[in-house]
Every structure is written in C-alpha cells, then in structure tokens.
Amino acid sequence: MEQPERFDEEDLTVNGVYRLKLFIAGASPNSTRAVNNIKNICETYLKDNYELEIIDIHQQPLTAQHEQIIALPLLVKSSPSPLRRMIGDMSDTKKVLTGLGFHKDQM
Amino acid sequence: MGFHHHMSTDKRNIKAKKSITALPKTPTGIKGLDEITEGGLPTGRPTLLCGDAGCGKTLMSVEFIMRGATEFNEPGVFMAFEEKAEELADNVASLGFDLRKLQDEKKIRVDHVHIDRSEIEETGEYDLEGLFVRLGYAIDSIGAKRVVLDTIENLFSGLDNQAVLRAEVRRLFHFLKDKGVTAIITGERGAGRLTRQGLEEYVSDCVILLDHRIINQISTRRLRVVKYRGTVHGTNEYPFLINRNGISVLPITTLKLNTEASTERVSSGIPALDGMLGGKGFYKGSSVLVSGTAGTGKTSIAAYFAAAACERKEKCLYFAFEESPAQICRNIRSIGIDLQQYVDNGRLKFHASRPTIYGLEMHLVIMHDLIREFKPDVVVLDPITNLITIGSVSEVKSMLIRMIDFLQEQEITVMFTALSLNTIINDQTDEGISSLVDAWLLVRDIEFNGERNRGMYIMKSRGMRHSNQVREFVITDKGIDLVDVYLGPGGVLTGSAREAQQIEEKTGAALRDHAVSRKDREILRKRSVLEAKISSLQSEFESAEEELNKIYLEEELKKQITEKTREEITRRRRGNS
Numbered sequence A: 001m002e003q004p005e006r007f008d009e010e011d012l013t014v015n016g017v018y019r020l021k022l023f024i025a026g027a028s029p030n031s032t033r034a035v036n037n038i039k040n041i042c043e044t045y046l047k048d049n050y051e052l053e054i055i056d057i058h059q060q061p062l063t064a065q066h067e068q069i070i071a072l073p074l075l076v077k078s079s080p081s082p083l084r085r086m087i088g089d090m091s092d093t094k095k096v097l098t099g100l101g102f103h104k105d106q107m
Numbered sequence B: 001m002g003f004h005h006h007m008s009t010d011k012r013n014i015k016a017k018k019s020i021t022a023l024p025k026t027p028t029g030i031k032g033l034d035e036i037t038e039g040g041l042p043t044g045r046p047t048l049l050c051g052d053a054g055c056g057k058t059l060m061s062v063e064f065i066m067r068g069a070t071e072f073n074e075p076g077v078f079m080a081f082e083e084k085a086e087e088l089a090d091n092v093a094s095l096g097f098d099l100r101k102l103q104d105e106k107k108i109r110v111d112h113v114h115i116d117r118s119e120i121e122e123t124g125e126y127d128l129e130g131l132f133v134r135l136g137y138a139i140d141s142i143g144a145k146r147v148v149l150d151t152i153e154n155l156f157s158g159l160d161n162q163a164v165l166r167a168e169v170r171r172l173f174h175f176l177k178d179k180g181v182t183a184i185i186t187g188e189r190g191a192g193r194l195t196r197q198g199l200e201e202y203v204s205d206c207v208i209l210l211d212h213r214i215i216n217q218i219s220t221r222r223l224r225v226v227k228y229r230g231t232v233h234g235t236n237e238y239p240f241l242i243n244r245n246g247i248s249v250l251p252i253t254t255l256k257l258n259t260e261a262s263t264e265r266v267s268s269g270i271p272a273l274d275g276m277l278g279g280k281g282f283y284k285g286s287s288v289l290v291s292g293t294a295g296t297g298k299t300s301i302a303a304y305f306a307a308a309a310c311e312r313k314e315k316c317l318y319f320a321f322e323e324s325p326a327q328i329c330r331n332i333r334s335i336g337i338d339l340q341q342y343v344d345n346g347r348l349k350f351h352a353s354r355p356t357i358y359g360l361e362m363h364l365v366i367m368h369d370l371i372r373e374f375k376p377d378v379v380v381l382d383p384i385t386n387l388i389t390i391g392s393v394s395e396v397k398s399m400l401i402r403m404i405d406f407l408q409e410q411e412i413t414v415m416f417t418a419l420s421l422n423t424i425i426n427d428q429t430d431e432g433i434s435s436l437v438d439a440w441l442l443v444r445d446i447e448f449n450g451e452r453n454r455g456m457y458i459m460k461s462r463g464m465r466h467s468n469q470v471r472e473f474v475i476t477d478k479g480i481d482l483v484d485v486y487l488g489p490g491g492v493l494t495g496s497a498r499e500a501q502q503i504e505e506k507t508g509a510a511l512r513d514h515a516v517s518r519k520d521r522e523i524l525r526k527r528s529v530l531e532a533k534i535s536s537l538q539s540e541f542e543s544a545e546e547e548l549n550k551i552y553l554e555e556e557l558k559k560q561i562t563e564k565t566r567e568e569i570t571r572r573r574r575g576n577s
Helices: A004-011 A029-045 A061-066 A092-102 B002-021 B057-071 B085-094 B099-104 B129-141 B154-158 B162-177 B271-276 B299-312 B325-333 B338-345 B362-373 B384-392 B393-409 B424-434 B497-577
Strands: A020-023 A048-058 A074-078 A086-088 B045-050 B076-080 B110-111 B120-122 B146-150 B180-186 B204-213 B218-228 B239-241 B246-249 B287-292 B314-318 B349-352 B378-382 B413-419 B439-449 B451-461 B471-476 B479-484 B484-489 B489-491
Touching: A020 A029, A029 A048, A029 A092, A061 B129, A074 A092, A086 A092, A092 B120, B045 B057, B045 B162, B057 B076, B057 B099, B057 B110, B057 B146, B057 B180, B057 B246, B057 B393, B057 B479, B076 B085, B076 B129, B085 B099, B099 B110, B110 B129, B120 B299, B129 B162, B146 B162, B154 B162, B246 B362, B271 B439, B271 B479, B287 B299, B287 B393, B299 B314, B299 B338, B299 B378, B299 B413, B299 B439, B299 B479, B314 B325, B314 B362, B325 B338, B325 B349, B338 B349, B349 B362, B362 B393, B362 B489, B384 B393, B384 B413, B393 B413, B451 B497
Parallel strands: A020 A048, A086 B120, B045 B180, B045 B204, B076 B110, B076 B146, B146 B180, B287 B413, B287 B439, B314 B349, B314 B378, B378 B413
Antiparallel strands: A020 A074, A074 A086, B204 B218, B218 B239, B239 B246, B439 B451, B451 B471, B471 B479, B484 B489
16 A cells, blocks of 8 residues: 555546556567557547556666566556556456446446 | 487586586575585575475575675575565564665665555456566666575465466576576475475475474474485485574584594593593593483582683583573582682583473574584583483484584584483483493492492593593592592492491501511421421432442442353363363
C-alpha cells in the first residue's frame, strides 16, 4: 500500500478519467501485443476518457523497483479507485475490463 | 564419423574434468562453512540453500552478503521476497552490521520484492522481465559479486502461471551465471523434495540443506552439503549455532591425523606429578584424562593445571559442567590456590553450563566458538562424564574425538576430568574415552585400615618414559603432593598405615645392623675351622702320595733286577755252549 496512495492523491482533482500506466519491456512480443491490445480496449470502451502512459522499464530500470514490478507487461489503473494491477498481454479483454471496473452488462 | 564422434566426446570429457578440478571458490566468511566446503561456494554460480521455515537460511544468506561486503570487498545484492524491510534490518543488526551505512557506501543493495496476489489480475501472456531488470540494475549499480534471492519460491504463490514461472526461474539461473555473480538462492523444504518448487533441478553446482530438529527437547541445528560438483565435501551433518557473531558451523575437523606433534612440554602444576611424567609434564597440545571416583580430587588437579598455565602467562579456558565458577574458586582456595586473581587478570576464563541445557553438539559448537574467540593455550573440561547424561557413550566419544582433533590442531593442551563409578558400565566409559587421550591419570580411593586415602597412578602417557608407581595423593591446605606408597602383604599401604610402616622400617634397620655384625663373626669362625680342616686334608693327601710313590719305585727296582738276572742267565747259557 505504499505506492498506490501517490496516485490516489493526484487523482482527487481529476474525476471520472481513467488513468492508466502500461509497463513494458522493450519490444518483446508480449509487450507489443499488450500495447496494441490496451490501445484497442481504450479506444473501444474508454474513448476520450482516458490517459494512457506507456513506460519501457528497460529505459527506466529504477522504476521497476519503485513500482514493485516483477511480471511484465503490467497495467496499473490508478484512477478511478480502487487501484488495480493487471499483468499479461491484455489479450483477455473481459479480464481487462473487469480490472478496469466494468460490470458484465457494460461489456 | 563414429570414430570422430568418439574423439570429440573424449576431448570434451577431458575439458570438463579440467574445469571441475579448477572450480574456483568464494569464501563465505561463515565460520566453519568454508572448511566444510574446502574454500566456500562455487564462484560465479548459484548455490541452493534449503531448509524448513526457521532453519536459519535467511540469516546464513544475510551473513554471506555482509561478510562479502565487509571482509572480502565483494559488494552484494540482497533480494528479499518475504521479509519486511525492518525484519531484514533487524537480522543484519543482530550480526553487528550497519545495513544503512553499507547501503550508503554502495557495498550492499537491498531490494524487497512484494507480491500481493489479491492485487493482480492475469490478462494473458507474461514473463518476469521486471525481476530481471530489477536484479540486473541492482547488480550493475554497485558492481555486485554476490547475490542472494530469499526466497524466490514465494513468486509461485503470487502468480498463477506455473509453466511461465518455471521457465523464468530457469532463465534466472542462467542470468545469474551470465552475470558471473556468486549467488545463494534459498528455498523452503517441500514434502519429499528439497524445495517446494523443485529448485534443485535448476542448480547443478552446490546444494546445502539446513535442518532444525528437536531431539529429547533439545534443539539442534544441522547443515549438510547435499551436492557440490567437483569438490570433495563431507556428506556428514554438521551442527551449527546461531549466536551474536552469526552462524558458526562445526566442521568435523581433520580426522586426517596429520597434526604436528609438539615435543614441547607443559607442567601439570604439580611438581611431583611432573616427576612421574619424565620430569617435565605433559606434551603441549596433548590431551589428558583425569579419572577417578567421587571426591578424589579431580577438580583440584585440573585447577592446579589451570593455575600453572596462568602462572606461565598463558590463557586457560575452563568449562565447568558441574560446579559454578564461584564454587570452584572457593574450593580451590582452600587448598592454597587463588584462581580468582587469574580470572581478574584475564588469563583464566570460566564457562559454566548445565549439560542438559543444550544438546551435545550445541555444547561442542559453543565450546568451539569460545575457544576460537578466547584463544586459550590450555583448556579444562570438568567433568566430561556429566555430558553422558545427555548423550550416549558413543555420541560423547565422537564429540570428544572432534574436540580433541580441534584442540590438537591449535596446539591447545586439554585436560578432561571424568567421574568413574564402581560399575562395569562406567568402566567401559573410561576405557572408551581413554583410548582417545594421550595421557591418563587415574585417581583411586584406597580403603584400608579404616581410612580412605587417594592413590594416583599414570595409566598411560604416550611417547614418554613415565613412572609405573602408585603414589599416594595428598591434599592439604598447602596444596597437592604425591607421596610414595608402600606395598605390604595386605596390598598398598597409605595414610597412617604407611606412616606405621615407615616407623617399623626404621626400627627394623637397627635390628638388622646388629644381626649383621653377629653373622660376620660367625663366618670368621667357620672360616678358620674350615681352613684347619683343609690343611689336615692336604697333609693326609701328601702322605698317601708318598706311599704310592714308594710302591712304584720298589716295583721298578724289582723289574730291573729281574731283567738283569734274566740277561745274566742268557749270557751264561751262550758262554757255556
């Protein structure tokens, strides 16, 4: 529960906007797929209502420790709360949507 | 083709063998472990350290990192998968290291890996690249030579895809080898396997197993090298101890029997006893057993020995298993030795403990530890027989072998005292132990004439001429002395009987003197009588000889006359014809 709080504080001002961070490892197949998949999902379900940041931890190795990153790709949803962490190439759209807080009838 | 193929495999085998013999090692700095492994862990390779929860694997790996950073100039990365930051800091502090300082100096880097399963949703294919990036960065940022992963198996409970995890763990071991770091990977013991996740499959070089057992309500920690490629290693279980200085493994040292034998002698502290031992005392670095029945003064002999060492300005470590140091000092003061002064000037150190607080091996480890710390010249164990209450005779024997080996290696002279009861079983104990020691003094009660006295003799003393006499062993307020005993018709005489014998011998001497002079006169008389007889016989013989000569001459004369007569007759006959 150390890191999440920082996100929450920031998000108090921005209401309703999905703040997403996708951590990837260079151009690995999993990373490439994850980038494509999450972009599709965002465009389909969160159009104009999201901020997606893509971070290559090969470029920022210290982030890996700070963000407690082990498995990659990793998607962190910091807003709206609750904070959720999802790993994988985001190919399971249902699970991604569940993680983003969608209910079954919204999918 | 086939031929060529064989050639190349042969070459490869030879190459492999060469690299095995040349396998470099990295010292852990952990007491005893480097001796068991003959140098440490395989350099640049991962070692698996496994055992049940609470067996000490985290502490051992922490010590590996800390000693590397402080003693071997090898920076280290500690990646913790389970411990909280504070717990790790406590662990480090308990070993007397300052984690923050070492981190600031970039000698150590700690990374806590936190995986909370409830936070993570798995949405497809993934790998553990994040872990590799973290580890790689940590290693490179301080130029780490050592790495600990404690314990990587926790990943398996945090993530679902076991196939991915296995592949990634395999990749991780390769990664560590590529980085050239000497690594410890810890793993928790699983049912029927060394680790829950079978990590031993991935580590081919070195596997060490820790164990924490409770036998007879006494806890014992043990270490075993399960596997060590290309290295001769003991497969025994080695007991180890966790104390304020970290981990201390007790190696079963040099059963090689190649220790140097000193010809230097050390005094027993009792001049008369030194006299019995060829005039000089024990050999330096030898082991001495003093055994005897209750109250025969074994502790007194040990105290004299200890005091003599302190007087020589040597250091003595005294393990008391029966009496408290205060009791020993008081009792020994009553026979004229003040041990307290040596305690005060730091030459004598007591370590008193009840045998039953620890297991036998823990005692041994503790003794080792204290000896290594205090570096004594002389060690006393008083009495070893109390240890038998916590172990079998054979266990005690094997413990003592190890103790003696260890002490011999350091050229420390050791004196054991042992209580022998008048039972057959304990006689065996004596003998079992006595075959291990270099010298064996036996103190016996001698009950005679309504008194109980002490007799001492040297059962054996290897490599020196020694007295075979039984001496009476006298303890007075002035100290210990040994007095010659007397052998009488009823056996050995001691105490007042000996004194009586001494008086008797004095009066006897006067009587004997008188008897001797009387006998001398008698002999003179006999001599003159005999001489007279001899001269009369002589004259008798001479007359007999004369007689014989006379007869002989007469015979001769007769013969001549007869001859002449015969010639006369013959001549006359011729003349006549």
